Amino acid sequence: MDNVAGFTDTELMICAAARLLEDRKTVFVGWGIPQVVALLAEKLYAPNLVQVFEFGAIGPQSLTPFVRGTMGGPSNIYRSLQWTNMNWAFSYAATGYLDYGMIGALQVDAYGNVNSTLLGGTYDRPGRRFPGSGGGNEVASLCWKTIVVLKHEPRRFVQRLDFMTSPGYLTGPRARERAGLPRGTGPYRVVTSQAVFGFDEETKHMLLLGALRGIAKDQVIRGMSFQPMVAEKVEIVEPPTQEELRVLREEIDPARMIIGRPA
Amino acid sequence: MQVHKSREPVEKLVTEDEAVSRCVADGDYVAYDFSSLTRGPQALVREIIRQHKRNLWICAEFTLHDSSLLVGAGCVDRIDVGFLGYGNYIGRAVVEGRVQVFEWTNGALAFRMLAGARGIPFMPMRNLLGTDTFLQSGAKVVEDPFGGDAVCLVPALNPDVFLVHVHQADVYGNARIFGTNLFALEGAMASKKVIVSAEEIIEPLEFRKEPAKTTIPYFLVSAVVHLPFGAYPGGVPGRYELDVEHIQHLNEIETEDHMRGYLDSCVYSVGNHAEFLGRRVGWKRLTDMVCRASIKEGYG
Numbered sequence: 001m002d003n004v005a006g007f008t009d010t011e012l013m014i015c016a017a018a019r020l021l022e023d024r025k026t027v028f029v030g031w032g033i034p035q036v037v038a039l040l041a042e043k044l045y046a047p048n049l050v051q052v053f054e055f056g057a058i059g060p061q062s063l064t065p066f067v068r069g070t071m072g073g074p075s076n077i078y079r080s081l082q083w084t085n086m087n088w089a090f091s092y093a094a095t096g097y098l099d100y101g102m103i104g105a106l107q108v109d110a111y112g113n114v115n116s117t118l119l120g121g122t123y124d125r126p127g128r129r130f131p132g133s134g135g136g137n138e139v140a141s142l143c144w145k146t147i148v149v150l151k152h153e154p155r156r157f158v159q160r161l162d163f164m165t166s167p168g169y170l171t172g173p174r175a176r177e178r179a180g181l182p183r184g185t186g187p188y189r190v191v192t193s194q195a196v197f198g199f200d201e202e203t204k205h206m207l208l209l210g211a212l213r214g215i216a217k218d219q220v221i222r223g224m225s226f227q228p229m230v231a232e233k234v235e236i237v238e239p240p241t242q243e244e245l246r247v248l249r250e251e252i253d254p255a256r257m258i259i260g261r262p263a
Numbered sequence: 264m265q266v267h268k269s270r271e272p273v274e275k276l277v278t279e280d281e282a283v284s285r286c287v288a289d290g291d292y293v294a295y296d297f298s299s300l301t302r303g304p305q306a307l308v309r310e311i312i313r314q315h316k317r318n319l320w321i322c323a324e325f326t327l328h329d330s331s332l333l334v335g336a337g338c339v340d341r342i343d344v345g346f347l348g349y350g351n352y353i354g355r356a357v358v359e360g361r362v363q364v365f366e367w368t369n370g371a372l373a374f375r376m377l378a379g380a381r382g383i384p385f386m387p388m389r390n391l392l393g394t395d396t397f398l399q400s401g402a403k404v405v406e407d408p409f410g411g412d413a414v415c416l417v418p419a420l421n422p423d424v425f426l427v428h429v430h431q432a433d434v435y436g437n438a439r440i441f442g443t444n445l446f447a448l449e450g451a452m453a454s455k456k457v458i459v460s461a462e463e464i465i466e467p468l469e470f471r472k473e474p475a476k477t478t479i480p481y482f483l484v485s486a487v488v489h490l491p492f493g494a495y496p497g498g499v500p501g502r503y504e505l506d507v508e509h510i511q512h513l514n515e516i517e518t519e520d521h522m523r524g525y526l527d528s529c530v531y532s533v534g535n536h537a538e539f540l541g542r543r544v545g546w547k548r549l550t551d552m553v554c555r556a557s558i559k560e561g562y563g
Contacts, residue, residue, distance in 0.1 A: 053443075054369055054370070055297070055298075055301075055325070055443050055444070055445060056443030056444060056445075057443050063558070069300050069505065069507075069510065070300070070301075071298065071300070071301070072297065072298060072300070072301040072302075072325075072442075072443060072500075073300065073301050073498055073500060073504070073505070074442070074498075074500040074501060074556070074558040074562075075558065077442060077443055077500070078558060078560075079560075083442055083443045083561070084443065085373075085443060085444045085445060085446055085447065085448075085449075086324075086369065086370070086373040086444075086445045086446055087373045087374065087376075087377050087446060087449065090370040090373065090374075094388070094389060094390075113394075117366065117395070117396070121358075123366070123395070123399050124360070125358065125360060126357065126358055127358070128354065128358065129347075129353075129354040129357040129358055129364075130354070131344075131346050131347050131348040131349075132344045132345065132346060132347055132366060132368075132396075133344075133345065133346070133366070133367075133368040133369065133396055134325075134345060134346035134368070134369050135345075135346075135368065135369040135370055136368070137368040137370070137371075137390055137391060137394060137396055138368060138369070138370035138390050141389065141390030141391070141392070142389065142390055161395075163395045163396075164393075164394045164395040164396070165394060165395065165396050166394060166396070167392070167393045167394050170393045175393065176393065178413070179392040179393035179413060180389060180392040180393075180404065180412050180413030180414055180415065181389060181390070181392055181393065182389055
């Protein structure tokens with residue numbers, strides 16, 4: 001790939017996540033970064049990607065530039081296959097029609113469980129309160145392969161979540177099935193500003209699959225508060241290409257509300 | 264069971280003042296369709312604040328600044344959370360215990376409304392399970408009596424009041440929404456009282472000519488209010504885009520003083536929605552919002 005220096009952490013996360021989405025598949029798209037990931041994937045890698053939004057837009061060809069706050073607005077639901085409502089959107093996930101789900105996170109643990117509700121304190125008196133699940137719990141519970149996107153920081157990769165909003169593999173092998181979640185679903189990849197993780201088949205523990213070109217795997221692991229398993233061969237995650245950055249910066253987010261500005 | 268709603272095709276067109284004073288009582292459970300940014304019933308929310316309703320319990324699904332305003336005005340003390348968005352003011356209210364929250368998800372709340380609309384006491388679903396969200400919600404887990412797996416049950420939601428802002432309505436309460444929704448029909452069916460606010464009032468015959476476009480039939484509805492720009496500062500798909508500047512201003516509310524200043528300026532000091540638009544928003548801004556709504560496809 002034709003690589004360039006000078007990109008933001010968010011741009012890298014978006015590009016690495018977009019490369020994971022397959023053409024002619026369905027993806028349940030969360031708010032913010034996942035929206036931009038889906039747009040980039042649609043423009044460069046997966047023109048027939050069917051995006052599904054919780055407010056009832058099924059398969060839109062959303063207009064760009066992306067404007068934050070347009071979730072459900074006309075540019076975000078443009079040329080959909082179907083306009084329906086929230087009960088049907090989640091029913092598509094519950095009946096197994098959605099291949100991928102994509103959500104953000106405040107914190108993630110070694111089993112891919114996600115916190116997006118609070119930090120510190122207790123539930124009744126949290127240190128800091130955030131919006132809560134939204135549809136994140138549904139996405140993580142019901143989609144076949146959930147992709148979690150978050151920044152690579154020790155305070156985000158934690159031994160123990162402050163609150164488990166959305167399920168990963170819960171406490172380990174078979175825990176999802178025992179809890180009543182659909183068999184064969186679960187977290188698939190965790191994409192950060194330095195690395196891409198999967199999950200070990202047997203232990204369901206987070207597994208380092210790839211590190212950003214120029215970043216050693218030890219450095220990746222130092223940026224976490226738990227030890228991930230490490231794949232036998234850690235692949236190289238390529239930085240954003242010229243073309244990815246051009247599409248992101250010129251077509252999708254020229255105001256740079258999501259992607260930010262390189263330092 | 265919603266047997267007490269009148270089936271009489273009577274004219275229900277009233278002012279927002281009358282609709283809210285007649286339909287919303289202190290202590291009520293209030294739910295509404297869609298978000299602060301898209302087709303939310305914002306003019307009705309401001310009227311609830313103007314009338315100083317107290318001890319409301321709201322269903323916060325896709326909510327942003329509207330829940331902050333309702334809490335800031337002292338109208339709401341309990342919230343079922345699906346998505347309780349936009350920052351510091353509402354976050355601090357939760358941290359300080361000024362408002363009690365119950366943890367659900369957007370999907371769980373939508374399923375609860377569906378159960379309410381179907382006249383059944385609960386809905387089984389296969390999520391929430393295994394999480395802290397489940398533990399802090401009122402959901403239960405039981406063994407599926409047919410299959411044996413664990414299954415999550417969420418209780419039906421039957422709000423006292425449902426608010427919905429629509430593209431078109433007639434004077435009886437028949438209503439059309441174009442685009443997507445969260446649970447517009449379910450909410451109207453499940454709720455004891457329903458206030459429809461509409462961008463446009465059209466002839467009843469129009470509904471008979473194109474019945475497939477009817478989102479909500481009249482006998483679910485308690486009151487109809489004609490409120491052009493009723494979703495302001497949010498947008499209505501196909502009609503007007505949101506007012507980014509006003510929303511930005513709302514997002515920056517952090518302190519009690521700031522909240523008080525906003526409420527004084529935009530709610531308490533104006534008598535109704537029309538006066539708010541005329542004196543606080545202005546023709547120029549509204550025209551601009553209409554001009555920016557260039558996407559019309561699908562909204563006719």
